[in-house]
Amino acid sequence: MDKHQAEKRLKELRLLLEDYGYHYYVLDTPKVPDSEYDRLMNELLQLEADYPDLVTEDSPSVRIGGPPAPSFKKVAHRVPMMSLSNAFNEEDLRAFDRRVRQAVGEHVSYVCELKFDGLAVSLTYENGKLVRGATRGDGTIGEDITNNLRTVPAIPLRLKQPYSIEVRGEAYMPKASFERLNEAKEQAGEEKFANPRNAAAGSLRQLDPKIAAKRNLSLFAYSIGEVEGKNVQTHFDSLMFLKELGFKVNEEAAKCETIEDVIAYTEKWSERRHELPYEIDGVVVKVNSLADHEKLGFTAKSPRWATAFKFPAEEVLTVLRDIELN
């Protein structure tokens, strides 16, 4: 095959692998068998090896990871990545609702999202191309982990529409991947990870993208830091927009018209969290109207328009269950 034919075939392969990867890792609905995906990826890798100058930054081959970085550069977040105030019980949620209604009036509605227990990251796209990925760090300064995040299949290398946008999400390791990783660590006599959050953070905050690529990480997008040329009125519309762009957005995000609905949502998922293939440590409650976000503003650390309802830690529940049983 000559270079011109190779360039044409590489373009075809990139589009095929991008589409198959999107269906497999974002929609969880595989379009082709793994063997077909692997065959096409191997053909792409072979052609890129034969014609190195034809490799592009958004080529699916970056998913397998390039050479290790000597160190992580620091990154300043243009829009700070805030933390969340906590609510531990129904009374705390009602107090949050009262404060919100005092500031913005009685007609306020919420969005509830599962609180994924992973590593908060920021993804920057210019004209639809992923140009930078960073950890949250202290909310103002994070670490540039772009090459590690490029290996996460659920993170689009190219958006479905060419927006310049900064997106926040939680990188996480599914429970099954965590169990398999710790089994392999045990076999190798290596120290195991304590929980999937540490495993995800440990996988992304090490310097070798080839290691990150093997850790079966994923990401749920949950917020827009800033975007050019797009106006959305509500947080729920932001989530739908992120989904349109090709991000994995959690299906359990729900509009809650009243705090009663919010409390019901927290009770439902406190019971059912063990059914999920990923760990959550609570529910994030956000005022839906973005105009109300403006009115409510921020404290020094966190938005007044959101709070995190925390589930009691699992081990506490286990002890309580033991006491009840004995």
Ligand SMILES: NC(=O)c1c(N)nc(OC2CCCC2)nc1O[C@@H]1CCC[C@@H]1O
């Ligand atoms: N962990 C999560 O699932 C989650 C979420 N679903 N939604 C948000 O919304 C941001 C936007 C405004 C302030 C918090 N944050 C989340 O996690 C954050 C990352 C850093 C502190 C919180 O854990």
